Amino acid sequence: MTDFEGLKALVTGGASGIGRATAELLAARGAQVAVLDLDPSPVTKPLLGFRADISDDASVREAVAAAVAELGGLDVLVNNAGIGAQGTVEDNDDAEWHRVLDVNVVGMVRVTRAALPHLRRSSHAAIVNTGSIAVTAGLPQRALYSATKGAVYSLTLAMAADHVREGIRVNCVNPGTADTPWIGRLLDKAPDPAAERAALEARQPIGRLVSADEVAGAIAYLASPLSGATTGTSLAVDGGVQGLRLRPVGR
Known part of the structure; x- marks a missing residue:
């Protein structure tokens, strides 16, 4: 497919995982792609790598300006950068709540702005x-x-409403547990990594983790000019978790 031919794209958190798979797919389909990441060193041509800390507005503005100047414009933004957190509401202190919200929500705002x-x-x-x-x-x-992530969904709807008459479509993709380096690090910390992986796989009706490439395919669909009538929506790539309720095996 060459539906992105001549378009310029920017992917945050694009040095690994879902972001890297997305950047590579957009490039394969014709886009010129710049990646923003805290550590862009793994990024290789044809991708362009730029260092950015999305928790710092000055860093974001500088990186976006440099990327757009190198690309010669911008047509597609993929807000993928984010960090994880574990625990119940009792397990994270105020500082951790502010840190994760700042990266996952306000960081997305900074890049979009x-x-x-x-x-x-x-x-x-x-x-x-x-x-x-x-x-x-x-x-x-x-x-x-x-x-x-609930805030990201609501933000997506609000952004879609705010910018639709400017000709800017805004959507989001909701991955299930994906087989990425981040999940790998979580599994490594588990007392029994193999058992934890098996539990995560069993949670998804398809019986396995989602791949980064599968999420990238959904992102490309939403970003493509071929999806010009799609805005203000979310696309689940979750192995059936959202909508399927299967009986136990053998019943």
Whole structure:
């Protein structure tokens, strides 16, 4: 497919995991792609890497300006950068709540705010935000993380309403548990990593973790000019967690 031919895209958190898979897919489908990441060193051509700390507004503005200058414009923004958190509402102190909200929600605002003047000049402007299955399913030990992703979903709807008449589409993708380096690090910390992986796989009706490439495919669908009538929506890539209620095996 060459539906992104001639378009310029910016992907945050694009040095690994879902962000890296997305950046590579957009490039394969014709886009020029810049990646923003705290550590862009793993990024290789044809991708362009720029260091940015999305918890710092000056860093974001500088990186977005540099990326857009190098690309020669901007048509697609993928707000994918984020961090995780574990525990119930009792387990994270105020500082941790502020830190994760600042990165996962306000960070998305900072990047979008810096990108909007450039997106307004595009005839195929699209923003895709990365949410989570935690938006629609109550997951244990994920209170703080779930709160941030619920905010991302509401923010997506508000942004879509604010910018639709400017020709900017805004959507979000809600991945289930994905087989990414972040999940790998969580599994490594578990007392029994193999048992924990098996439990995560069993939670998803398809019986396995979602792949980064599968989430990237959904992001590309939402960002593509071929989806010009799609805005203000969320797309679940969660192995069926959101909508399926299967009977136990053998029943």
